[in-house]
Amino acid sequence: VRSGILTLTTDFGADGHYVAQMKGIVLGLAPGTQIVDLCHAIPPQDIAMASYMLGEVVQSFPRGTVHLAVIDPGVGTDRRLIVVEACEQWFVLPDNGLIGGVLRSFDPAGTWEIRNPELRRSEVSSTFHGRDILAPVAAHLLRGGDPSDVGPKIDYPSVPGLTPRPGFLDGSLDGEVVFIDWFGNLITDVFRRWFGRDDPRDWEVEILGQTIPAISRTYGEHPPGTLLALIGSTRRLEIAVVNGDAAKQLGAGCGTTVSLRRVGETET
Amino acid sequence: VRSGILTLTTDFGADGHYVAQMKGIVLGLAPGTQIVDLCHAIPPQDIAMASYMLGEVVQSFPRGTVHLAVIDPGVGTDRRLIVVEACEQWFVLPDNGLIGGVLRSFDPAGTWEIRNPELRRSEVSSTFHGRDILAPVAAHLLRGGDPSDVGPKIDYPSVPGLTPRPGFLDGSLDGEVVFIDWFGNLITDVFRRWFGRDDPRDWEVEILGQTIPAISRTYGEHPPGTLLALIGSTRRLEIAVVNGDAAKQLGAGCGTTVSLRRVGETET
Amino acid sequence: VRSGILTLTTDFGADGHYVAQMKGIVLGLAPGTQIVDLCHAIPPQDIAMASYMLGEVVQSFPRGTVHLAVIDPGVGTDRRLIVVEACEQWFVLPDNGLIGGVLRSFDPAGTWEIRNPELRRSEVSSTFHGRDILAPVAAHLLRGGDPSDVGPKIDYPSVPGLTPRPGFLDGSLDGEVVFIDWFGNLITDVFRRWFGRDDPRDWEVEILGQTIPAISRTYGEHPPGTLLALIGSTRRLEIAVVNGDAAKQLGAGCGTTVSLRRVGETET
Numbered sequence: 001v002r003s004g005i006l007t008l009t010t011d012f013g014a015d016g017h018y019v020a021q022m023k024g025i026v027l028g029l030a031p032g033t034q035i036v037d038l039c040h041a042i043p044p045q046d047i048a049m050a051s052y053m054l055g056e057v058v059q060s061f062p063r064g065t066v067h068l069a070v071i072d073p074g075v076g077t078d079r080r081l082i083v084v085e086a087c088e089q090w091f092v093l094p095d096n097g098l099i100g101g102v103l104r105s106f107d108p109a110g111t112w113e114i115r116n117p118e119l120r121r122s123e124v125s126s127t128f129h130g131r132d133i134l135a136p137v138a139a140h141l142l143r144g145g146d147p148s149d150v151g152p153k154i155d156y157p158s159v160p161g162l163t164p165r166p167g168f169l170d171g172s173l174d175g176e177v178v179f180i181d182w183f184g185n186l187i188t189d190v191f192r193r194w195f196g197r198d199d200p201r202d203w204e205v206e207i208l209g210q211t212i213p214a215i216s217r218t219y220g221e222h223p224p225g226t227l228l229a230l231i232g233s234t235r236r237l238e239i240a241v242v243n244g245d246a247a248k249q250l251g252a253g254c255g256t257t258v259s260l261r262r263v264g265e266t267e268t
Numbered sequence: 269v270r271s272g273i274l275t276l277t278t279d280f281g282a283d284g285h286y287v288a289q290m291k292g293i294v295l296g297l298a299p300g301t302q303i304v305d306l307c308h309a310i311p312p313q314d315i316a317m318a319s320y321m322l323g324e325v326v327q328s329f330p331r332g333t334v335h336l337a338v339i340d341p342g343v344g345t346d347r348r349l350i351v352v353e354a355c356e357q358w359f360v361l362p363d364n365g366l367i368g369g370v371l372r373s374f375d376p377a378g379t380w381e382i383r384n385p386e387l388r389r390s391e392v393s394s395t396f397h398g399r400d401i402l403a404p405v406a407a408h409l410l411r412g413g414d415p416s417d418v419g420p421k422i423d424y425p426s427v428p429g430l431t432p433r434p435g436f437l438d439g440s441l442d443g444e445v446v447f448i449d450w451f452g453n454l455i456t457d458v459f460r461r462w463f464g465r466d467d468p469r470d471w472e473v474e475i476l477g478q479t480i481p482a483i484s485r486t487y488g489e490h491p492p493g494t495l496l497a498l499i500g501s502t503r504r505l506e507i508a509v510v511n512g513d514a515a516k517q518l519g520a521g522c523g524t525t526v527s528l529r530r531v532g533e534t535e536t
Numbered sequence: 537v538r539s540g541i542l543t544l545t546t547d548f549g550a551d552g553h554y555v556a557q558m559k560g561i562v563l564g565l566a567p568g569t570q571i572v573d574l575c576h577a578i579p580p581q582d583i584a585m586a587s588y589m590l591g592e593v594v595q596s597f598p599r600g601t602v603h604l605a606v607i608d609p610g611v612g613t614d615r616r617l618i619v620v621e622a623c624e625q626w627f628v629l630p631d632n633g634l635i636g637g638v639l640r641s642f643d644p645a646g647t648w649e650i651r652n653p654e655l656r657r658s659e660v661s662s663t664f665h666g667r668d669i670l671a672p673v674a675a676h677l678l679r680g681g682d683p684s685d686v687g688p689k690i691d692y693p694s695v696p697g698l699t700p701r702p703g704f705l706d707g708s709l710d711g712e713v714v715f716i717d718w719f720g721n722l723i724t725d726v727f728r729r730w731f732g733r734d735d736p737r738d739w740e741v742e743i744l745g746q747t748i749p750a751i752s753r754t755y756g757e758h759p760p761g762t763l764l765a766l767i768g769s770t771r772r773l774e775i776a777v778v779n780g781d782a783a784k785q786l787g788a789g790c791g792t793t794v795s796l797r798r799v800g801e802t803e804t
Contacts, residue, residue, distance in 0.1 A: 005295055007288060013718025014282060014550060015577030017589040018769075020543060023572045024596035027541055031598075032570075034300075036291045041283030044719050045779055053285040060292035060399065062299075073779055076754025126754040128769030131596065182281025183312050218344025218394040233286075233396030243313055243341055273563055275556060282550060302568075304559045309551030321553040328560035328667065330567075450549025451580050486612025486662040501554075501664030511581055511609055 001088060002144045003064035006035050007057065009050050010070045010130065011042040018128070022068070022135045025121070029139035038067070045073045047097050049254075052179050054091070055101025056234055063088040068138045069098050070130035081114040081133060083147050084157055090147070092138045094129075100159040108157065115151030175237065177256040184245030188258050190237040198262070200237075205229040206259040207239055208250050214263065219243075269356065270412045271332035274303050275325065277318050278338045278398065279310040286396070290336070290403045293389070297407035306335070313341045315365050317522075320447050322359070323369025324502055331356040336406045337366050338398035349382040349401060351415050352425055358415070360406045362397075368427040376425065383419030443505065445524040452513030456526050458505040466530070468505075473497040474527040475507055476518050482531065487511075537624060538680045539600035542571050543593065545586050546606045546666065547578040554664070558604070558671045561657070565675035574603070581609045583633050585790075588715050590627070591637025592770055599624040604674045605634050606666035617650040617669060619683050620693055626683070628674045630665075636695040644693065651687030711773065713792040720781030724794050726773040734798070736773075741765040742795040743775055744786050750799065755779075 006026060012018040019040055026033055038057060042050045050071045061067075072079075072094045080095035086106040091099055092114075099108075114133060119140050124132040137150050175190035186207075192200070200215035212229045215237070222228055224243040227250075232238035239258065240246050247253065274294060280286040287308055294301055306325060310318045318339045329335075340347075340362045348363040354374040359367055360382075367376075382401060387408050392400040405418050443458035454475075460468070468483035480497045483505070490496055492511040495518075500506035507526065508514050515521065542562060548554040555576055562569055574593060578586045586607045597603075608615075608630045616631040622642040627635055628650075635644075650669060655676050660668040673686050711726035722743075728736070736751035748765045751773070758764055760779040763786075768774035775794065776782050783789065 003295075004299070005292075007292075011718070015575055016718050017574055017593050018717070020572055020574040020593050021596035024541075024543075024593060024598070024601070027539075027570060027572070028596075028598035031540070034295060034303075034570075035572075036288055036295070036303075038285055038288040039283055044781075057285050057288050057292060060289035060296075062292070062296035065292070073755075077757065125769040125771075127766065127774075131769065181286070182279070182284050219341075221345065230395065233393040233399065235393075238395075245312075271563075272567070273560075275560075302563060304556050304563070304571075306553055306556040307551055325553050325556050325560060328557035328564075330560070330564035333560070449554070450547070450552050487609075489613065498663065501661035501667065503661075506663075513580075 001064035002142070003062045003066075004032060004034055004142060005061065005065045006033050006138055006142060007038045007061065007065065007067045008035060008040070008069075009038040009042065009054060009067070010040050011044045011046065011050070012040050012070070014040045018131070022070075022131050025131055025135040026139045026142070029136060030142040033139070033142050042071055045071060047071050049179065051098050051101035053101070054098070055104055058087050058089060058102055058106065061089060064090075066090045066092060066138050066141050068130070068134055069093040070134060071098060072096070072129065075129050076126040081129065081137075082154070082157055083112045083114060083137065083141070083150050085109040085111075085147060090141050092134050092141070095158045097159055099157045103157070103159055110147065111154050111157050112147050113151045113154050116149060119150055172259070172261045175258045175260065177239075177252055177254055177258060180247045180252075180254065184241070184247040184249075185232070186239040186246050186250075186252055186256070186258075187232065187234055188237045188239070190258065190260065192231045192235045192237075200231055202263050203260050204263050205237070205239070206261070208252060208256065210250065212239070269332035270410070271330045271334075272300060272302055272410060273329065273333045274301050274406055274410060275306045275329070275333065275335045276303060276308070276337075277306040277310065277322060277335070278308050279312045279314065279318070280308050280338070282308045286399070290338075290399050293399055293403040294407045294410070297404060298410040301407070301410050310339055313339060315339050317447065319366050319369035321369070322366070323372055326355050326357060326370055326374065329357060332358075334358045334360060334406050334409050336398075336402055337361040338402060339366060340364070340397065343397050344394040349397065349405075350422070350425055351380045351382060351405065351409070351418050353377040353379075353415060358409050360402050360409070363426045365427055367425045371425070371427055378415065379422050379425050380415050381419045381422050384417060387418055440527070440529045443526045443528065445507075445520055445522055445526065448515045448520075448522065452509070452515040452517075453500070454507040454514050454518075454520055454524070454526075455500065455502055456505045456507070458526065458528065460499045460503045460505075468499055470531050471528050472531050473505070473507070474529070476520060476524065478518065480507070537600035538678070539598045539602075540568060540570055540678060541597065541601045542569050542674055542678060543574045543597065543601065543603045544571060544576070544605075545574040545578065545590060545603070546576050547580045547582065547586070548576050548606070550576045554667070558606075558667050561667055561671040562675045562678070565672060566678040569675070569678050578607055581607060583607050585715065587634050587637035589637070590634070591640055594623050594625060594638055594642065597625060600626075602626040602628060602674050602677050604666070604670055605629040606670060607634060608632070608665065611665050612662040617665065617673075618690070618693055619648045619650060619673065619677070619686050621645040621647075621683060626674075626677050628670050628677070631694045633695055635693045639693070639695055646683065647690050647693050648683050649687045649690050652685060655686055708795070708797045711794045711796065713775075713788055713790055713794065716783045716788075716790065720777070720783040720785075721768070722775040722782050722786075722788055722792070722794075723768065723770055724773045724775070726794065726796065728767045728771045728773075736767055738799050739796050740799050741773070741775070742797070744788060744792065746786065748775070
């Protein structure tokens with residue numbers, strides 16, 4: 001399936017010209033491609049954040065979308081570059097765990113190592129494989145090219161950061177903050193689906209000494225300034241302050257522990 | 269008229285993935301749409317700034333353009349979501365005054381409340397209606413869909429912040445700064461058209477104790493560092509410092525008063 | 537050759553609506569144009585940085601690409617607006633040296649002064665020629681229009697900042713930092729081609745009292761924290777800290793001197 005859509009995720013910064021160079025290469029090789037910037041303000045070398053973002057956006061894009069991600073501290077060494085097929089979409093990236101966020105929710109349908117020297121620019125720099133190797137490979141897939149053209153199929157991508165979680169809640173659970181958005185909302189690694197048939201409103205949340213007595217349905221039902229927990233648009237537990245900045249107010253960051261407890265559980 | 273063009277305005281921040289999710293939904297439902305980012309760095313919940321920006325860009329876009337704006341502090345409550353037709357373009361947004369900036373210059377040709385459950389994603393979150401409801405509605409209009417499909421026609425959008433101004437000048441007038449651009453130029457709510465046949469060069473401007481003796485034609489006719497007033501590309505009165513930052517130099521912000529007086533008026 | 541691709545470079549800031557207005561004008565006049573943002577975070581009036589970026593991206597874009605750049609401190613004065621053809625691509629910009637970065641590597645095939653009043657918006661502001669004059673001219677070229685329609689051919693663009701360098705190395709050379717990227721890497725004005733058949737690994741680099749004993753091949757072959765010099769993706773000498781920020785660590789900025797010396801040269 002061809003969608004003609006490419007997303008780009010890098011740690012190149014929004015105010016540089018490196019991103020534009022990659023776009024130029026793709027548009028030259030696959031004219032008409034529609035390019036969507038996912039994020040270019042990933043902190044340098046922050047594989048975990050980029051991996052999280054990739055995992056979050058998959059279900060909003062149509063089949064055949066190609067996702068090109070370049071957070072690549074190992075550029076120029078012998079780290080592998082790979083193509084992963086998952087959720088009927090393509091991921092073109094270094095094999096350094098970047099694909100981990102996607103694999104939390106989707107199994108890979110195939111993984112290929114990028115080796116074909118004909119699918120790269122004639123002159124390959126030692127520091128910008130995003131432009132010289134990955135962009136041409138993305139263009140190949142966008143033109144409907146076969147993934148097996150890029151190189152040999154391999155077993156499975158490297159996912160060093162992928163720690164499987166229980167997948168259900170048993171009266172209590174510790175999770176952690178994995179992302180802080182522009183509003184200062186704290187996104188955690190606790191998925192809605194772990195609650196199963198439990199009503200999240202029967203759970204209380206503790207974070208940095210503050211207790212939130214129940215998980216709410218939305219922001220709007222509380223007055224401004226209220227600290228609350230809710231199942232957000234990510235289908236994960238989020239901590240927020242109505243019309244405020246929870247990260248600043250709590251002094252929380254990525255890695256901050258979030259403790260959940262079924263209300264009344266300890267009293268039984 | 270279909271233009272195939274969508275603009276996006278949000279307070280989601282430029283460095284997140286929420287914007288990419290909305291784009292993915294639109295491109296999946298209305299393939300080939302050309303997406304223009306208007307601004308994603310609107311300060312959280314700053315309806316006034318987003319409203320100003322929307323009003324400013326209308327005349328630069330072709331007929332049939334769809335403008336999707338999500339500054340939505342009431343998400344998840346019973347605030348209305350609406351489609352407004354004005355200036356032969358479409359606006360898809362919460363009914364919280366966001367449309368006010370457009371209505372300063374253009375009357376609405378129609379307003380519809382978004383209610384049709386078939387024009388939304390199958391699973392609607394309680395916190396991200398921009399992605400789950402507004403993006404599919406925008407895609408519907410981009411495909412040439414009828415606005416009456418989205419829900420019932422209503423009388424008029426809510427515009428709590430819309431304070432009508434005199435529309436002409438009578439010897440003197442107080443206006444205020446409504447926007448500060450990247451250069452630190454101060455954009456005011458005083459329109460060129462209010463001067464009528466008056467020559468702006470006959471007017472002096474006072475701001476924060478500084479007097480600017482006449483309204484200039486452009487930046488370039490003064491030496492660097494000069495504080496000046498001019499009718500800018502917005503067709504509004506702007507205060508600027510040649511090659512400098514007027515906001516920083518004056519300590520001015522949104523809401524700062526700007527007083528105009530026809531020169532010699534008090535001496536007659 | 538038509539590519540249908542437009543790049544945009546401005547000092548308007550990423551969080552404004554001025555850029556969106558230019559895009560609206562282009563998309564209205566040349567529907568289907570694919571727009572790539574090169575950079576909008578150029579510091580106000582920083583012609584040198586924008587010029588550098590334009591020169592860097594040329595070779596990544598296909599023939600027929602139109603590059604529109606608006607860093608225009610002289611807007612509203614009688615400075616010229618021009619179209620330059622170079623490297624089979626088009627550049628639409630003020631004649632204030634912006635084209636200099638491109639001309640370091642490519643000779644202009646033609647230069648035209650923009651004068652035709654029919655290729656501009658019906659109402660031209662005195663402060664936003666990027667929207668009112670340059671955008672319509674870019675749209676004209678994107679539609680396949682002839683450059684001679686825009687105005688008379690002129691001899692050569694103004695390039696006040698273009699200082700020719702030797703083009704080769706003779707045992708030692710002083711260069712300087714011309715750009716600092718998002719990672720804090722220091723990009724210099726010393727091109728790889730100046731080394732000719734010399735192996736860069738035979739050269740040592742001195743910057744701000746620190747000596748780097750040889751030019752490396754890539755980042756990955758050194759431990760984190762190492763200060764190193766390498767030939768980057770720009771085909772220029774770059775100074776970097778592995779997984780770190782060289783600009784902050786050294787306190788270096790644009791203009792910092794970088795001294796090269798062939799190793800052992802003084803001992804012979």
